[in-house]
Amino acid sequence: MGECKVLLEHAGNPKYTSLEGYLSLGGYAGLNKALGMEKQAVIDEVKTSGLRGRGGAGFPTWIKWNGLPKERRGPQYVLCNADEGEPGTFKDKQLLEQCPFLLVEGMTIAGYATNSDKGYIYIRAEFLDGARAVRAAIDQAYAKGYLGKNIRGSGFDFDLYIHMGAGSYECGEETALMSSLMGERGMPRLKFPHAPLPVVSGIWDSPTVINNVETYSCAPFIISRGGEWYASMGATTKNSRGTKIFSVCGHVNKPGNYEIEFGTTLKELLELAGGIKGGALKFCVPGGSSVPMINADSVNQAVIGYEEMSEVKSMVGSGGCMFFNEHTCVVTYIWRTAVFYANESCGKCTPCREGTKWLVQILERILAGGGKEGDAELLKDVASQIDGRSFCPLGDAAAWPPLAALRVFPEEFDYFIKHGKSMVQSDAQLVMAP
Amino acid sequence: MSDVIQIGSPTDRPRAPRVEDLTLKFSDAAVAELEELKTHYPDLKSCILPTLWIAQREYEGFLSGEAIAEVAHRLNRAFAEVEGVATFYTMYNTAHKPGKHKLELCTCLSCHVCGTYRIRDLIKQKLGIGHGETTPDGMFTMEEVECLNACDRAPVMQVGDSYYGPMDEAGLDALLEKLRKTPESTVIQMADAIVKAQIPAGAK
Numbered sequence: 001m002g003e004c005k006v007l008l009e010h011a012g013n014p015k016y017t018s019l020e021g022y023l024s025l026g027g028y029a030g031l032n033k034a035l036g037m038e039k040q041a042v043i044d045e046v047k048t049s050g051l052r053g054r055g056g057a058g059f060p061t062w063i064k065w066n067g068l069p070k071e072r073r074g075p076q077y078v079l080c081n082a083d084e085g086e087p088g089t090f091k092d093k094q095l096l097e098q099c100p101f102l103l104v105e106g107m108t109i110a111g112y113a114t115n116s117d118k119g120y121i122y123i124r125a126e127f128l129d130g131a132r133a134v135r136a137a138i139d140q141a142y143a144k145g146y147l148g149k150n151i152r153g154s155g156f157d158f159d160l161y162i163h164m165g166a167g168s169y170e171c172g173e174e175t176a177l178m179s180s181l182m183g184e185r186g187m188p189r190l191k192f193p194h195a196p197l198p199v200v201s202g203i204w205d206s207p208t209v210i211n212n213v214e215t216y217s218c219a220p221f222i223i224s225r226g227g228e229w230y231a232s233m234g235a236t237t238k239n240s241r242g243t244k245i246f247s248v249c250g251h252v253n254k255p256g257n258y259e260i261e262f263g264t265t266l267k268e269l270l271e272l273a274g275g276i277k278g279g280a281l282k283f284c285v286p287g288g289s290s291v292p293m294i295n296a297d298s299v300n301q302a303v304i305g306y307e308e309m310s311e312v313k314s315m316v317g318s319g320g321c322m323f324f325n326e327h328t329c330v331v332t333y334i335w336r337t338a339v340f341y342a343n344e345s346c347g348k349c350t351p352c353r354e355g356t357k358w359l360v361q362i363l364e365r366i367l368a369g370g371g372k373e374g375d376a377e378l379l380k381d382v383a384s385q386i387d388g389r390s391f392c393p394l395g396d397a398a399a400w401p402p403l404a405a406l407r408v409f410p411e412e413f414d415y416f417i418k419h420g421k422s423m424v425q426s427d428a429q430l431v432m433a434p
Numbered sequence: 435m436s437d438v439i440q441i442g443s444p445t446d447r448p449r450a451p452r453v454e455d456l457t458l459k460f461s462d463a464a465v466a467e468l469e470e471l472k473t474h475y476p477d478l479k480s481c482i483l484p485t486l487w488i489a490q491r492e493y494e495g496f497l498s499g500e501a502i503a504e505v506a507h508r509l510n511r512a513f514a515e516v517e518g519v520a521t522f523y524t525m526y527n528t529a530h531k532p533g534k535h536k537l538e539l540c541t542c543l544s545c546h547v548c549g550t551y552r553i554r555d556l557i558k559q560k561l562g563i564g565h566g567e568t569t570p571d572g573m574f575t576m577e578e579v580e581c582l583n584a585c586d587r588a589p590v591m592q593v594g595d596s597y598y599g600p601m602d603e604a605g606l607d608a609l610l611e612k613l614r615k616t617p618e619s620t621v622i623q624m625a626d627a628i629v630k631a632q633i634p635a636g637a638k
Contacts, residue, residue, distance in 0.1 A: 085580075088585055090586060092583075165523070166487070180483065182477075249585035255587075256586050324547060340542055343580055344580060
């Protein structure tokens with residue numbers, strides 16, 4: 001299977017970033033149709049589509065939308081997570097820059113369906129081109145009555161605001177993002193079942209639906225073309241429907257975003273990106289830095305789908321698919337991921353705050369040639385004690401890469417510990433050392 | 435983790451300046467922007483992040499103790515609360531005053547395997563600065579940052595509101611030359627762009 005462009009069909013077309021151009025290319029058909037439907041019917045359409053959260057967790061979108069109170073007792077909010085920070089992912093960046101109206105329309109549909117009257121888009125501060133494109137889209141939508149009071153004469157009011165972050169990977173986690181929106185340090189909060197879900201008590205203690213940019217951007221198509229049409233894509237998989245944008249990068253010839261149907265194989269995705277460069281394929285991290293790595297054999301077997309990926313012991317994640325060639329040292333790679341999580345840990349939970357630093361210290365000692373017998377077990381021990389012991393998944397995300405690497409490439413760690421140097425000799429290696 | 439972030443001397447960051455000692459520096463335009471932002475949220479606390487961006491622009495790229503005190507004063511929050519927020523986020527310049535242009539080099543996974551440390555070494559060679567350091571003429575500050583999410587352009591660098599990549603030596607030379615000729619500070623220009631993105635077109 002090749003590319004299957006739904007969201008990215010008009011990406012890159014300059015007309016798509018202006019309201020006239022967007023309308024001429026079929027834009028706002030979804031909202032116009034939704035406004036003539038019952039609110040519950042809109043949610044049912046999303047249920048039929050089988051849409052699942054595209055930010056990484058894969059939670060069914062309709063359950064979130066359905067969870068908000070139908071009778072509004074106070075403010076209700078629609079919140080968009082545009083704090084894309086997962087290393088290897090750059091799909092939201094393209095959607096914000098080139099398809100801003102999809103997000104605006106999708107959030108308006110979500111606002112209508114969930115009985116909300118205000119929406120916030122939390123954009124990471126680095127994405128200024130994206131923020132400017134969304135700003136222009138919102139301003140044009142207000143001017144033509146697609147946002148604001150009494151949208152298209154339906155009696156539905158909806159306001160949309162942009163909130164810029166300030167540099168924190170942690171704020172991509174939903175409870176931390178809500179803290180950050182409310183003017184606090186971006187630290188996570190206790191979650192269900194220990195605390196209410198965001199749909200019960202989210203921002204400013206009000207019911208909040210929070211989704212990723214890509215998830216909202218699917219909504220206009222689901223409503224205008226029907227949930228069954230959307231569900232017909234990816235029907236060969238167990239429980240993944242529609243399309244997913246993968247950001248393919250690393251050692252590939254044509255890095256970029258590729259939108260594919262679920263059920264496509266990982267090998268086909270690699271071929272779409274022009275294949276591996278600089279040597280044979282060694283390993284792949286298919287869903288952003290947090291998900292477990294898989295070796296070349298597993299890449300040849302893997303079918304892309306939320307359940308299917310677990311058969312090769314990995315995940316779809318946020319879709320940041322990184323391929324690495326045979327000249328990549330796994331130990332150095334794992335050191336770099338550990339540094340990332342140590343730098344980005346917010347410091348709230350002790351296992352994550354301390355454990356990520358310990359992982360870095362052990363790996364730096366190994367890289368400097370001071371590896372000791374038992375270091376592999378020590379890494380495993382520290383990582384497995386972070387896993388599942390923090391408020392948010394950053395701790396898990398920090399633990400999975402080393403655990404997977406020790407499972408897939410144990411010989412490489414053993415060699416480095418024993419000989420004080422990498423099994424892989426290449427020029428890049430010298431540059432990559434700390 | 436080998437590099438330690440450089441922290442300014444204690445005298446750079448006076449403790450909570452008293453309100454009566456403050457010289458408020460927000461311009462009329464900045465105050466108008468703040469008034470607009472206040473209408474976006476149900477409480478003043480939520481305005482802390484956007485107001486810090488305004489302050490970063492008004493105080494020429496550096497959130498000094500006075501800058502934080504002014505934000506706290508205008509939002510009726512405690513100094514410690516605003517300072518705690520400001521120091522959490524990496525893009526607020528609270529540790530030391532950055533140079534006119536901040537070179538934010540991504541050193542995360544994709545950029546790492548695509549040779550970003552070569553670019554880091556080139557910057558060290560050409561400008562003599564490493565992570566967290568500023569050139570003596572105050573022109574450039576260099577920072578190694580985590581994923582900028584433009585991995586298709588690895589190794590990528592952000593300066594002001596723009597991304598540059600894939601970087602190589604020729605690209606770096608051309609960029610440094612261009613920045614030397616840019617009269618405005620890209621640090622201030624970036625803060626301005628971030629504030630403007632949050633203000634609707636029709637706002638006063």
